[in-house]
Amino acid sequence: MEMDSRCPECGGMWHNGMTCQDHFHQMLAWEFENPGGAGAVHHLSVLCYNLQHPSVYSPQALHGAKAILARYVVDGATPQQIRAQHKQSVDSGHRAYTIRGTPESQGGYAYPVNWTITIGDVTSGGLAGYCERVEVWSGSVYEALVNSGNYTPLP
Numbered sequence: 001m002e003m004d005s006r007c008p009e010c011g012g013m014w015h016n017g018m019t020c021q022d023h024f025h026q027m028l029a030w031e032f033e034n035p036g037g038a039g040a041v042h043h044l045s046v047l048c049y050n051l052q053h054p055s056v057y058s059p060q061a062l063h064g065a066k067a068i069l070a071r072y073v074v075d076g077a078t079p080q081q082i083r084a085q086h087k088q089s090v091d092s093g094h095r096a097y098t099i100r101g102t103p104e105s106q107g108g109y110a111y112p113v114n115w116t117i118t119i120g121d122v123t124s125g126g127l128a129g130y131c132e133r134v135e136v137w138s139g140s141v142y143e144a145l146v147n148s149g150n151y152t153p154l155p
């Protein structure tokens, strides 16, 4: 019996009914159980999962998430630096948009994206080497967004 299907958002294979969200929950469990190990890449895993499933975001939040990914991948920024950068506007209530996508207003890409790594590829290797695979995943997500024309790097 054929049990495999594809994710409608990222195109990743769902082997034996294991969805991208199931893989994401596995990642969160590993990260929670290993705060000094797998947990070190939590900021990247959440960002990559959401960017590959953009409907979880509002259009404005998707725009911001791409810029944050670039800060991590290109500039080598730390989560602390990103938080500090965004703290002021959030604390003062100046955030002008909602983060979560709704059926009426959700993120999406203008051009089709060819993701070279999807979440099932990252979890399939297990906990060993997890952080390295998430790092590679984040670089591939950034490249796919640039190559597809959905993100233009700042000069």
Ligand SMILES: [Zn+2]
Pocket: 007, 008, 009, 010, 011, 012, 020, 052, 053
């Ligand atoms: Zn997916």
